[in-house]
Amino acid sequence: MGFDSVIDPGAAAFEQQTTLRTKVVDRLINQQGQPKITIQSEVAGTAGAAGLVGLGNIVGSVLKYGCNFLIQYGFGPAVYGLYTLSLSLINLITSIFNLGLDDAMVRYVAIYRGKNKSSPLQGLVIFCTLLAGLAGLVAAILLLFFTPYLVQLWSLLRPGQSANNKDTLVKLMPLLQLMAPLIPLLCMQVIWFAGLRGFKAFKFRVLATSIVQPALQLALLFAVLVFFRYTVGIAVALLASTLVSTILALNFLLRQVVKVATPEREEYRVREWLTFATINFLTAIIDTVLDSIDTLLLASFGVAKTQLGLYGASIRLSAFISLPLLSLNNVFAPTIAELHSKGEKARLETMFKAITKWAITFSLPIFLIVVLFSPYLLSLSGKDFIPAWPLVIAFALGNVLNSGTGSVGYMLLMTGHNKLSFINSLVAVAVNIVLGIILTPRYGAMGTAISTGLAIGALNSMRLLQVRLLLKMQPYRLDTLKPIIAGLISSIFTGVGLYFLSQMKWHVVLGHAIISAQLALIPVFLASYIGLLILFKGSPEDEIVMKALRKKFSRGAKNKTRKK
Numbered sequence: 001m002g003f004d005s006v007i008d009p010g011a012a013a014f015e016q017q018t019t020l021r022t023k024v025v026d027r028l029i030n031q032q033g034q035p036k037i038t039i040q041s042e043v044a045g046t047a048g049a050a051g052l053v054g055l056g057n058i059v060g061s062v063l064k065y066g067c068n069f070l071i072q073y074g075f076g077p078a079v080y081g082l083y084t085l086s087l088s089l090i091n092l093i094t095s096i097f098n099l100g101l102d103d104a105m106v107r108y109v110a111i112y113r114g115k116n117k118s119s120p121l122q123g124l125v126i127f128c129t130l131l132a133g134l135a136g137l138v139a140a141i142l143l144l145f146f147t148p149y150l151v152q153l154w155s156l157l158r159p160g161q162s163a164n165n166k167d168t169l170v171k172l173m174p175l176l177q178l179m180a181p182l183i184p185l186l187c188m189q190v191i192w193f194a195g196l197r198g199f200k201a202f203k204f205r206v207l208a209t210s211i212v213q214p215a216l217q218l219a220l221l222f223a224v225l226v227f228f229r230y231t232v233g234i235a236v237a238l239l240a241s242t243l244v245s246t247i248l249a250l251n252f253l254l255r256q257v258v259k260v261a262t263p264e265r266e267e268y269r270v271r272e273w274l275t276f277a278t279i280n281f282l283t284a285i286i287d288t289v290l291d292s293i294d295t296l297l298l299a300s301f302g303v304a305k306t307q308l309g310l311y312g313a314s315i316r317l318s319a320f321i322s323l324p325l326l327s328l329n330n331v332f333a334p335t336i337a338e339l340h341s342k343g344e345k346a347r348l349e350t351m352f353k354a355i356t357k358w359a360i361t362f363s364l365p366i367f368l369i370v371v372l373f374s375p376y377l378l379s380l381s382g383k384d385f386i387p388a389w390p391l392v393i394a395f396a397l398g399n400v401l402n403s404g405t406g407s408v409g410y411m412l413l414m415t416g417h418n419k420l421s422f423i424n425s426l427v428a429v430a431v432n433i434v435l436g437i438i439l440t441p442r443y444g445a446m447g448t449a450i451s452t453g454l455a456i457g458a459l460n461s462m463r464l465l466q467v468r469l470l471l472k473m474q475p476y477r478l479d480t481l482k483p484i485i486a487g488l489i490s491s492i493f494t495g496v497g498l499y500f501l502s503q504m505k506w507h508v509v510l511g512h513a514i515i516s517a518q519l520a521l522i523p524v525f526l527a528s529y530i531g532l533l534i535l536f537k538g539s540p541e542d543e544i545v546m547k548a549l550r551k552k553f554s555r556g557a558k559n560k561t562r563k564k
Contacts, residue, residue, distance in 0.1 A: 053202050053327040060210030061323055066218050068316050071234060072381045073513070074225040077310060083234055084312030086175045088296065092289065094186040097139040100281025101128040102194040103333075104273055107414055109198025110334035111341045113260070123266035124273060125257055128191050136187030143180045147173055178235035185239075185246045192249040196256065198334050204252035205330075213245035279418045286425035290432055290459075294452045297436040298445060310388040311445045317377060318370055318395035324362035325403040328355050332407050336414035349473045356406030356475035361483040363403035365529045368491050369522055370396045372498060379507075379514035391449050398453035401460065406475040408463035420466055428459035486532035494525040 072080045105128050112121040189209075196205045217237050224233030298311060332355050339348040370377070374392040378385040413421050432455035439447030468474050498518055506517035 053206055053330050056206030056210035057323045057327050060206075060214050061320055063211075063214035063218050065316060065320075067214060067221055067237075068313070069381055070218070070221045070225060072313060072385065074221075074229070075231070075234070077313075077384055079231055079234075080312060082175060082231070085296075086179055087238075088291075089176065090179050090182050090186070091291070093139050093143060094136070094183050094190070095284045095287070096281075097135040097183065098132050098187045098190050098284070099135055100277040100279070100284050101132050101273075102190045102284075103280050103413060103418075104128065104277040105191055105194035106198045106333050107276065107337045108273065109195055110200075110337040110414075113199060114338040114341065118260050118262045119264045119267040120269055122257060122261055123268040125195055125253070126266060127268055127270065127273065128195075129188070132187045132191045133184060136184030139187070140180045140183040143183065144177055147176050147180075175231060175235060178232060179238065181239055182242055185242050189242070189246040189249055192246070192253045195253045196249070197330055199253075199256040200331075200334055201252065201256050202331060204255075205249075208245045208248040208252065212248060213241045216244055217241035276416075276418060279422055280413070283413075283418060283422040283425050286422065286429050290425060290429050290452075290455060293429065293432050293436065294448045297433075297440050297448050297451075310385060311391060311448070313378065313381060313385050314388045314391035314395055314449070317374070317392050318399050321363050321367045321370060321396055321399035322403055323366070325359040325406070328359055329407050329410055333410045333414055336407070336410055340415045352407065352411060352473055352475055353477050356404075357477060357480050357483075359403045359406055360480055361533070363400060364483050364487045365490075365526060367396050367400040367403075368487055368494075368529075369525060372491065372494060372525070373518060373522060376516040376518045379516060381513070383514060391445055394446065394449040394453055398456045401453075401457055405460040405464050408460060408467050408475065411467050411471060411473070412463060415471065417466070417470060420470075424459055424462045424466075427462065428455045431455040431458050482536045483533060486529050486536065489532055490525050490528040493528055494521055497521050497524065 068080070071083055075083075105124065108124050109121060112118070112124070193205050193209060196202070217240075220237035220240060221234065224230075224237055294311070332351065335351060336348065339345075339351070371393055374389040374396075375386050378388055378392065409421065412418070412424075432451050435451030435454055436448055439451050441447075443450070464475075498521060501518050501521070504517070508515045
C-alpha cells in the first residue's frame with residue numbers, strides 16, 4: 001500500500017533527522033535581523049507525512065461516506081437521523097471521559113521524544129492508558145443503566161412534545177444501549193492514536209483509523225443490508241470495526257514504545273500531566289458540545305427524524321472540506337510542541353505559514369466543488385436528500401473559514417496556552433446555544449446551521465488574534481492569494497458549464513440514486529484549478545513540498561513492486 005516508504009521517526013530511539021536549508025527561510029530570517037540557522041527537514045518531512053495522512057483521510061472519508069450512504073440508501077432518512085443523533089451523544093460522552101489526556105499525550109510524547117527523555121515517556125503512556133480505560137468503562141456502565149431514566153426525564157421536561165419526537169426518543173433508547181461499549185473502545189483508541197501522533201508514526205495511525213476501521217464497517221454494513229436488515233445491525237457493524245482498529249492501535253503504539261524504552265524505571269510526572277489534562281479536559285467537553293449542540297438542538301425542538309437525516313447528510317458532505325487541515329494538524333501538532341519547547345521560533349513560524357497556505361490550497365477546491373455541485377452530490381443518496389443543498393452550502397462556508405485560519409487552535413494548545421483554548425471554546429458554545437435557541441424555532445435546520453457557522457467563525461477569529469498577540473505570529477503570506485484567484489477563475493468557468501447542462505436535464509436513475517451529467521464537470525474544474533496553480537508557479541518552499549511528496553510515493557510504489 002506504499003506505507004513502507006514513510007519515514008518513521010520512532011524507528012530508532014530519538015533519531016535526529018537531516019537538515020535542510022530553504023531560500024524562503026533564509027530570507028525570512030534575514031528580514032528579522034537574526035543570524036542564519038540550519039533548518040531541519042520539517043518542510044519536506046511534514047509534507048511527506050501530511051501527504052500520507054491526507055491520502056489516508058481521503059480514503060477513510062470516502063469509505064465512511066460509503067457507510068453513511070449505505071445507511072441512507074438502505075434505511076432512509078429517519079433511521080439515518082437516529083444513527084446520527086446516537087453517534088453524536090456517544091462522541092459527546094467519549095470526549096468527557098477521555099479526561100483531556102489525548103492532547104496531553106501528543107504534547108508530552110513529542111517533548112520527551114525530542115529531548116531524549118524515555119523514562120517519563122514510558123510513565124506517561126502507562127498512566128494515560130490506565131486512566132482513560134477506567135474512565136471509559138465507567139461511562140459505558142452509566143449509560144447502560146441510566147438511558148431509560150434519561151429518556152423518561154426528557155419526556156417529563158417536555159410534556160408538550162409531538163408524537164413524532166416521542167417516537168424518536170423511544171427508538172433512540174435501544175440503539176444507544178447497543179452502542180454503549182463504543183465508549184471505552186473510543187477512549188482507549190483516542191489515547192493510543194494520540195501517542196502515535198506524538199511519535200510521528202503516522203503510517204500506523206492511517207492504517208488503523210482511516211483504512212481498516214471504515215473498510216470493515218462498510219463490508220459489515222453491506223452484509224447487514226443483504227442478510228440482516230435491522231437497525232441493530234448498524235450498531236454491531238460499528239462496534240466490530242471499532243474493536244479491530246483499537247486493537248491495532250495498541251499494537252502499533254507498543255511497537256513504538258519498545259523501540260525507545262530503557263531499563264530505567266518509569267517516571268510519573270502526574271501533577272504536570274493532570275494540570276494540562278484538566279484544562280484540556282474542560283476544553284474537549286466544550287468543543288464536543290460545540291460539535292454536537294446543533295444536532296441536539298434539532299432534537300430538542302422536536303424536528304422530524306427526516307430533517308435530522310438531511311442535516312446529518314449535509315454535515316457529512318461538507319466535512320470533506322476540512323480534511324486537508326485535519327491531515328496537516330495531525331502532523332503539525334507534535335512539531336509545534338517540540339519546536340516551542342526548544343525555543344526555535346523561526347522554524348515554528350515558517351512551518352505555521354506553510355501549513356496555512358497548504359490548508360487553503362487543498363481545502364478551497366473541495367469547498368468550491370461542494371458548493372457548485374451540492375444538489376447533484378446529494379441526489380446520489382436519493383431525491384429525498386436534495387432539499388438539503390442550502391444546508392450543505394451553509395456548512396461549507398463554516399468549514400472553509402475554519403481551514404482558512406490554519407492551525408491556530410493547535411498553536412495555542414501545544415504551546416501551553418490551554419487556558420485560553422478553554423475560554424475560546426466556552427465563548428463559542430455560548431454563542432452557538434444562544435443563537436440556536438433564537439434561530440432554530442424560527443428557521444428550523446437552517447437556523448441551527450447559521451448559529452453553528454457563526455460560533456465557529458467567532459472561535460477562529462479569537463484564536464487568530466491571540467496567536468498574533470501572544471506568539472507574535474500570523475499565518476498568512478502574499479502567495480496565499482494564488483490558490484484563491486485560481487479557485488475563482490475555475491469556478492466561473494465551471495459555472496458556465498453547469499448552466500448549459502442544467503438546460504438539458506441529463507441524468508441516470510439507479511435505484512434511489514440519481515446520477516446527473518453535471519458531475520462530469522468535477523474533473524474539469526480540478527484540471528482548471530491545478531493548471532492555473534502551475535501557471536502561477538509556486539515558491540521555493542512549494543517545490544520542496546512537491547519533491548518530498550513525489551519522493552515518498554515513488555518509493556512506496558517501488559517497494560510495492562519489489563514485494564510483488
